[in-house]
Amino acid sequence: METIAHLRDNGRTTRMFCASSGPPRILRLQGRGEPVFPGDPRFDALAGLFPPSQGVRSVIRVAPERIATSCGDAVPRMAYEGERDTLSKWVERKGPEGLSRYRLEKSATSIDGLPGPAPGGDPP
Template sequence: MGKFYDAIPPNLISWIEKQEMFWVATAPLSADGHVNVSPKGLRDSFHIVNENKVWYQDLTGSGVETISHLRENGRITIMFNAFEGPARIVRLFGTGTVHEFGTPIVDVHKVGSSCGYAVPLYEFKAHRRALIDYAARLEVKDQEYAAELPADADTPNVAQNGIKNYWSKNNVKSIDGIPGLQGAHQSNVTPLSGMQDEVQGVGEPEADKTATGVTNGAAIAASAKGVRGRDQLGLLMAFSAGLAVAAMVIKLQLVGVL
């Protein structure tokens, strides 16, 4: 049987903070539109401020479904499930608002948990770094292009093969034609990366080795102590300069768990 709460209880807070990934589900209003489910990951990308407020950071991706659907109707479900230890599923149902220049925030008024007996057991090894490395290379293109422009240039700092050009091609509309990004891809602010830091547990396939200088077109590696006392990847989706592909302010009203 499912359990329901008016706030996230301490045992669920600690459990959520230990999960290595979660899912977000959104859908357009159109009856024949595409319902979208996306896996989200990288350590320390989901945060709980208190028992009634959480926020998460996203990465540059090949699509923009979550942003587009939230712009249109605001509905979203965030789901966590246990891959190890006792079976459990937690779903957060609610509404959200997208902010390209900001931080995801979730205001919680009801929480629920249920069994996850159908979820198989898996052993976590590491987060993949392919996206991190790829986006970082695109980001560097924008930096190099901006460095060559005159200081008083009034044209957007958009390199032909940079990260913002990638956003223009892939993140301005959903597959159903719903608007996605509105300004990040045209901003004169240049994405910043290159922060040298040590990030443990990020990389593939050698999960036990430390990856140095992990950066991303939608993230900057930052060291932060995690709930399990290990360094975690802090995803600064605003490039420390205010740019983000899918950094969303999400105000969630949790109505239950299925």
């Protein structure tokens, strides 16, 4: 929700990736982005590039304008242990109406007051 609100505000975004194993590296993609919501003709194709996930609000498309790397020497080593099922269980408990109500109550604005997406996602 915060990403969507800030993309709407000025379109700028940064994505940072850190190597958690192997050589220490950081990659930053800085540029412009846009949220693509369910109902947009592009959504299904974009969402299909990722593993299925319940409760998806949007797919964020990023057009990098600057790609930068840095050493990452301070990034700790970490090991992947597996996916969590917490979100999918929470979404199942809420149900479609509960999820919509939650988003309306909790995600109407960002933490700095920018407007959030409509509860069912914005129209295409």
